[in-house]
Amino acid sequence: MTRINREHLQKRIAQHYINIANKQKHIIVKHFLQEKFRRQIIYSIVKKYEDSSYVGGKPRSGRSKKLSRGKLTRLKRLQWASGVIKKQRAPKYTDQQLEEIPARARRLYRILSNNDFDLIMDDEKYVLLQDQSVPTNRGFYTSDKRTTPSQIKFKRIQKFEPKILVWIAISENGISKLFFFKTKASC
Structure with missing residues (x-):
């Protein structure tokens, strides 16, 4: 069940609980069981409404998962202007590896020059x-996929x-x- 469907169901159950069932749980459970909803879901939504007088999704904290196109372009412009983003090639060798190359090459040459x-x-x-x-x-x-x-x-x-x-x-x-x-x- 998607979030929108779940919130819609919660609001329906809460409205039915207040307006039609006169806050009697057995009436509301009987009604929504006929609509093929599980008993546990119905009771948990009613309990949530009784505890907080509120059903549905609450606004969630935290940053949004995606930036809008405008915010993304603005962020890129700011980063390029400040010099934060600068494309660089990754070095093939570390400084230590570059220092070891001549010594290893001399050692390999000595080994190869012995002819053994x-x-x-x-x-x-x-x-x-x-x-x-x-x-x-x-x-x-093919000229025709069906054939x-x-x-x-x-x-x-x-x-x-x-x-x-x-x-x-x-x-x-x-x-x-x-x-x-x-x-x-x-x-």
Whole structure:
């Protein structure tokens, strides 16, 4: 029940309680039970009226949830004028990270210059088995939607579609063979 409907019901019950039922609860309960309202709701509204002589929603405190368009523009204008809002790029590195870069680069160069290791690079890619992985294949073309079969309009998709893992490695010794693996779960 929306707030407006609830307030309307509260006012109806209060008016009926005063004017028709002569403040007799059993009459008002009987009347509103026939309208399919719960007994507990009727009694709680009557009790609320007896306690405070008031029904309906009271004005709520606190700020409004939304600003009007005029207030929002005024706020933006004030913030821009005072320099509060200023768009800035977030730095990629902290000052400490920038200071550590030369030392780490020297350490990596010393390790690589000893020639007592094999440098290996690898990469992997997951490829979907369905044609839905290509964005242009996600829709369908038709001249009349009503004549299009439902199996074309509504395609069921799995939450975790089967994929194929493609992996390759490169080193000083050469390139590895491609490795394919069909995954059963999400990766």
